[in-house]
Amino acid sequence: MKAVLVLVIFLLTGAAQSKADALSAPAATTKEVLGSCTFAVNGTFNGVVVNVTITVSEVSALECAVMKAAARKALEPPKK
Amino acid sequence: MKNLIPIILILTSVDLIYAQSKEPALELNYTYENIGNAERRKVKLIFRNQESLTSFSAKDTAIVGEPKDFDIGGEDDKGRQVYKNSITGQVIFRDFMPRDGEFVPCIVADPMKPLNWSFSSKVKKIGKYRCSSASTEFRGRKYVAWYTEDIPVTHGPWKFAGLPGAIIEVYTDDRSHLFTLISINSLQDAEIKPPSDAQPVAMGEYVTKKEQAVTDFINRLAAALPRGAEITGVSTGDNNLETDFSDVVKK
Numbered sequence: 001m002k003a004v005l006v007l008v009i010f011l012l013t014g015a016a017q018s019k020a021d022a023l024s025a026p027a028a029t030t031k032e033v034l035g036s037c038t039f040a041v042n043g044t045f046n047g048v049v050v051n052v053t054i055t056v057s058e059v060s061a062l063e064c065a066v067m068k069a070a071a072r073k074a075l076e077p078p079k080k
Numbered sequence: 081m082k083n084l085i086p087i088i089l090i091l092t093s094v095d096l097i098y099a100q101s102k103e104p105a106l107e108l109n110y111t112y113e114n115i116g117n118a119e120r121r122k123v124k125l126i127f128r129n130q131e132s133l134t135s136f137s138a139k140d141t142a143i144v145g146e147p148k149d150f151d152i153g154g155e156d157d158k159g160r161q162v163y164k165n166s167i168t169g170q171v172i173f174r175d176f177m178p179r180d181g182e183f184v185p186c187i188v189a190d191p192m193k194p195l196n197w198s199f200s201s202k203v204k205k206i207g208k209y210r211c212s213s214a215s216t217e218f219r220g221r222k223y224v225a226w227y228t229e230d231i232p233v234t235h236g237p238w239k240f241a242g243l244p245g246a247i248i249e250v251y252t253d254d255r256s257h258l259f260t261l262i263s264i265n266s267l268q269d270a271e272i273k274p275p276s277d278a279q280p281v282a283m284g285e286y287v288t289k290k291e292q293a294v295t296d297f298i299n300r301l302a303a304a305l306p307r308g309a310e311i312t313g314v315s316t317g318d319n320n321l322e323t324d325f326s327d328v329v330k331k
Contacts (some may be wrong), residue, residue, distance in 0.1 A: 004158045046178060046290065047117060049317035052298065056309045057288035070304045075150040 037064035041071055103128060105270035108246060109263045110237045112136065115256045116319035118145020123237045123259060130166035131272045132235040135159060152297070154183025160237055163274040169194075171239060174275035177286060178293035185278035188286045191328065192218075195242050197225075204281045214243060220324030221257070225250040231264065238321065257321055287325040 038055045057066055105128035112123045122137040136159045154176050161174040171190040176183040195216045202213040209228035216223050218239070225236065231246035237259045240247055251258040281289075294316065302311050 041149040041301075043148040043152070044117060044319060045150070045152045045294055046176075046183075047114075047153065047192065047318065048294050049116070049319060050294065050298065050314065051316075052147060052301065052314050053312050056306060065286055067305060067309070071301060072149070073304060074155040075152070075301065 003006070034060055035059045037067060039064075039068050039071070041075065088274070093259075104120070105267045105272065106231075106233055107265040107267050107270065108231075108233065108237070108261060109265075110259045112237070112262050113258045113260075114319055114321075115258075116317070117151075118192070125233075125237045126237065126267065126270045126272055127233045127235050128270065128272055130234070132164050133272045133275075134164075135161040135239050154178075156185060158185070158275075158277065161275045163272070163311045164235055164241055166234065166241060172274040173239075174278060175286070177281065177289050178296075179289065186281040186286060187275055187278045188281050188283050190239070191283055192239065193327075195240065197242055210246055211248050212245075219322035219327070220318075221321065222253040223250055224253060240292070283328050 036055060036057045037059045038053060040051065040053045041050075044050065050064045054071060055077070056064070059067070105126050107125065108125040110123040110125065112121045113119070120140040124135045124137075126133050126135075138155070138159060140158075156176075158174070160176070163170065163172045171192055173188055173190055174185060175188065177186045195218055197214040198218045199211045200215065204211055204226065206214075206226060206228075209230050211226040211228045214225050214227065216225070222238075225240065225243060225247050226249050227236075227243040227245045227247045229245035233246035234243065235241045236243065236247035236250060236269075240250060240259075246261070246264075247259070247261060248261045298311065298314055302309070305311075
């Protein structure tokens with residue numbers, strides 16, 4: 001019975017310690033991977049077919065997504 | 081009695097003018113399909129004597145084509161119109177022109193020459209009409225028309241005119257654009273007059289602005305991107321009925 005109690009205390013203190021370690025550990029840093037961002041936009045402007053491919057080099061995936069959104073914004077139809 | 085003669089003459093001519101204006105017009109209803117633009121519209125041609133007015137309805141939104149990232153254009157409730165008068169030779173149209181990031185209606189007098197039709201010996205029956213064929217080229221496209229002399233209408237939809245009977249169908253040789261006659265009605269009180277409720281614009285300016293707008297649009301797109309962004313493969317085709325304005329603007 002004593003041996004079992006010692007084992008439980010050991011396990012509990014061990015678990016608590018590992019949790020504390022996890023909390024006090026410094027945040028993991030991820031290095032952003034920069035690459036080429038290429039996307040195409042296709043459509044018509046006043047009946048004229050426009051197909052463009054846009055390429056931006058040395059950007060992150062997040063920046064690439066922002067650029068796609070900016071391109072879409074630029075393509076919003078003009079107000080009547 | 082001598083005094084009465086001019087009065088009688090005046091009354092007779094007034095009566096003749098009145099009778100002429102009362103002559104019923106014919107309303108020819110077409111569908112227009114533009115395959116590249118996934119566009120279908122109703123087109124109404126009202127014709128009396130040597131005068132006609134074509135009106136395009138709004139785009140039928142039920143037609144869905146290839147998915148596009150954008151489809152930018154503009155029009156109002158009145159839409160596009162083409163007025164033709166074979167006596168004066170006038171062709172006056174109402175269209176929409178890009179200006180300051182908007183599409184505004186404009187009225188343009190088109191200096192186009194009468195279409196030069198080549199008649200073929202081909203005949204076919206479309207519905208109840210015996211039709212003959214003719215072809216022509218106009219501003220970058222080749223057209224084949226099937227017309228019937230059973231209906232004495234010398235104007236077709238849009239800018240088509242000069243055939244000895246009503247156009248039953250007319251299409252481009254690649255079938256990318258197609259007008260098909262659906263119905264004919266007689267109208268007692270139709271008014272046929274040139275469109276006038278927009279700013280008049282010279283044909284040259286209309287063509288130049290139309291072409292410049294595409295470049296401006298691509299530049300606007302480029303400006304929205306960060307420095308260093310590269311835009312490539314700007315390939316342009318043209319889904320408009322008219323693609324070559326070299327008869328109007330020399331390059």
